[in-house]
Amino acid sequence: MLGGGIVGCSIAFGLARAGLAVTVLDEGDVAFRTSRGSFGLIWTQSKGVGCPDYHFLSRRSADAWQELADELSMRSGVDTGFRRPGGVSLYTDEPELERRIALCGQLAAEAGDLGFDYQVLRRPELDALVPGLGPRVIAGVYTRYDGDANPLALMRALNGSMQAMGVRYVPQAKAVFKSAAPNAFAVSAGGDEYRAPKVVLAAGVANKALATQVGMNVPVRPQRGQIIITERARQFLSLPTWIIRQMSEGGFLIGDSKEEVGFDERTSAAVLQDIARRAVLSFPFLASLRIVRTWGALRVMSPDGLPIYDQSERCPGAFVVTCHSGVTLTATHAYHVAPAIARGALVGLDSFSTRRFDVQTVA
Ligand SMILES: Cc1cc2nc3c(=O)[nH]c(=O)nc-3n(C[C@H](O)[C@H](O)[C@H](O)COP(=O)(O)OP(=O)(O)OC[C@H]3O[C@@H](n4cnc5c(N)ncnc54)[C@H](O)[C@@H]3O)c2cc1C
Numbered sequence: 001m002l003g004g005g006i007v008g009c010s011i012a013f014g015l016a017r018a019g020l021a022v023t024v025l026d027e028g029d030v031a032f033r034t035s036r037g038s039f040g041l042i043w044t045q046s047k048g049v050g051c052p053d054y055h056f057l058s059r060r061s062a063d064a065w066q067e068l069a070d071e072l073s074m075r076s077g078v079d080t081g082f083r084r085p086g087g088v089s090l091y092t093d094e095p096e097l098e099r100r101i102a103l104c105g106q107l108a109a110e111a112g113d114l115g116f117d118y119q120v121l122r123r124p125e126l127d128a129l130v131p132g133l134g135p136r137v138i139a140g141v142y143t144r145y146d147g148d149a150n151p152l153a154l155m156r157a158l159n160g161s162m163q164a165m166g167v168r169y170v171p172q173a174k175a176v177f178k179s180a181a182p183n184a185f186a187v188s189a190g191g192d193e194y195r196a197p198k199v200v201l202a203a204g205v206a207n208k209a210l211a212t213q214v215g216m217n218v219p220v221r222p223q224r225g226q227i228i229i230t231e232r233a234r235q236f237l238s239l240p241t242w243i244i245r246q247m248s249e250g251g252f253l254i255g256d257s258k259e260e261v262g263f264d265e266r267t268s269a270a271v272l273q274d275i276a277r278r279a280v281l282s283f284p285f286l287a288s289l290r291i292v293r294t295w296g297a298l299r300v301m302s303p304d305g306l307p308i309y310d311q312s313e314r315c316p317g318a319f320v321v322t323c324h325s326g327v328t329l330t331a332t333h334a335y336h337v338a339p340a341i342a343r344g345a346l347v348g349l350d351s352f353s354t355r356r357f358d359v360q361t362v363a
Contacts, residue, residue: 259271
């Protein structure tokens with residue numbers, strides 16, 4: 001396994017459950033590490049419009065998250081902070097709300113037998129679910145499928161669980177391919193050489209460069225998000241909203257920015273001010289809380305926003321796993337994608353193959 005973030009560790013955990021001997025090589029703190037900067041939503045309500053397979057994948061993961069949280073807690077002793085009270089998106093603007101309602105209608109139509117329940121809650125009905133709203137909020141869209149978890153605790157729980165199951169975890173080990181042939185891979189990392197019949201690329205934004213070594217086109221790019229954390233307050237919000245959630249410790253996590261700035265993890269005053277301004281529109285009481293920390297982190301984005309799961313045609317045995325919602329998809333990665341990799345074929349995951357990028361290039 002090349003990469004020990006949330007995605008790499010969830011796949012390694014799943015491979016160990018499937019009985020494989022696994023080594024995780026992770027570059028470490030000097031690398032871009034999306035998992036350290038995540039917001040922590042398990043979010044399905046906007047996922048997969050126009051691609052029902054992605055919606056199914058996200059829903060399946062959200063449905064399996066409780067089982068995952070219980071298993072990780074049992075194996076590692078770490079509580080991921082998972083809860084699933086549903087999630088709500090808030091709207092201050094009627095046209096934006098109408099667009100959202102249309103999108104939910106499309107998701108419901110495409111979901112077929114799985115169904116997609118959503119509720120449009122106007123004021124004052126919304127206030128019963130979400131206290132403290134400002135006068136500019138006109139409505140919210142609620143779905144019962146969503147929730148949140150603590151991403152850092154999730155990292156610890158995955159890492160502890162996989163090591164408890166015999167996975168060898170090697171930090172400070174940036175992997176470089178020495179050779180790649182069908183079912184025969186050699187990499188050097190941290191001064192040692194590793195050989196294996198299978199290799200999984202789970203190195204986040206570094207997957208693009210690594211994939212070329214096994215003949216794959218994985219056109220992921222970094223997309224920056226900035227986050228604000230406030231000081232602790234009494235427990236107030238019992239469910240996450242799209243841009244604001246309250247952690248179990250009491251602090252509020254705020255942020256939904258998306259910036260195309262390349263490999264730049266810095267924060268900027270302009271974006272943080274905009275995040276804070278919009279947050280205060282939704283919840284005026286936030287203006288009285290002090291900001292204790294801010295950060296920027298890079299999402300791992302594919303051109304169409306969908307995950308990428310594929311096996312190399314040139315070098316069978318080399319797999320790539322990457323996505324922009326690795327917290328949401330943790331359970332799917334551990335319980336479904338990893339077993340498929342263990343079996344050697346990504347059956348049922350065709351929608352996420354790299355072949356879609358070849359089609360776009362030709363078009
Ligand atoms: C601001 C922000 C908010 C987010 N909010 C959410 C959310 O609410 N819900 C959600 O589901 N997702 C969210 N995400 C996305 C989620 O955090 C990511 O999908 C997930 O963390 C990606 O994990 P990863 O393991 O693919 O990448 P990373 O965490 O980047 O891990 C990749 C690892 O690969 C290692 N590496 C790199 N190169 C090499 C190499 N050559 N050899 C060995 N190791 C290497 C690095 O050291 C790193 O540890 C958010 C992301 C951001 C930035």
